[in-house]
Amino acid sequence: MARLPILTAPDPRLKAKAKPVERVDDGVRQLMDDMLETMYVAPGIGLAAPQVGVSKRVIVLDLAKEEEPRAPLKLANPEIVWVSDEDAVFEEGCLSVPEHYAEVARPAAVRIRYLDYENEIREIEASGLLATCLQHEIDHLDGVLFIDRLTALKRNIILRKLLKAKKAAVKEAASA
């Protein structure tokens, strides 16, 4: 397994629509395993392939608490096939939007169809934080960040700060 660098906004690779995988083969399984390792180290509860610069429709998640055994989920080509009428609001964060958090409303429950690690078609129904996290990851596959679901005012404040932090990091690297 290998750790992969995580892209941060603004970055055009985070705005692109990712391509479906043809099938879950050894290459896709390797990507899933590398993404999980990257996510655990970060640490985060979900990660989408575009966040590590790979334009493929692959996501991983693990919502187990620190004291609980790991419960990794690995999904390829995830599709939302049903959403609840009811919405739920969660405070979201994103490894590609470091140090910024905001409340986002999304459908409270979802049903997702996907290909599993063995390339079998499966469906899961989720509610609570898992439903929010699945939608957050699927958004990444369509080039959408949680800040795109905020008002333009809030989004632009965050984007300006991220850009400033990026420029400072480049300057720091150049002088080191």
Ligand code: GNR
């Ligand atoms: O680690 C993460 N936490 C989180 C919290 C609330 C809603 C969504 C998330 S996903 C995020 C990791 C990440 O950026 N996934 O794309």
Ligand code: NI
């Ligand atoms: Ni994210």
